[in-house]
Amino acid sequence: MLEGRPDEAARLAQQATTADPSHVQAWGLAGASLASLGRTEEAKRAFESGVRANPRDPSAYANMGLVALGAGKTSEAARWFAESLVADPSYGPAREGLAIALDALGENGRAFPIWRRTLRHPV
Secondary structure: OOOOOHHHHHHHHHHHHHHOOOOHHHHHHHHHHHHHOOOHHHHHHHHHHHHHHOOOOHHHHHHHHHHHHHOOOHHHHHHHHHHHHHHOOOOHHHHHHHHHHHHHOOOHHHHHHHHHHHHHOOO
């Protein structure tokens, strides 16, 4: 993230999203940068904008899952990761996130096959 300067990365990513609101990766960078600065609500809004910009991009949903997981909203995180897998069933970060969320919810029976697939086909 711009060599350890998340504030600068957030600023540049926000400029990019202003220039092109459909740029999902820019929304993702903005969200990740803002999250690393502890600006969780702003990060969440950036990731939501990424979902709206391209509902078929699995990374946008997975980013929302990471924000929810970080906020202790494990059920919500599991839903976001599952939605990411609807967009792309092979998206590794979503598989791993879903397995983590399901484990945290005590749903080990559902998490185990996801972990097994994730370990066979790492991110």
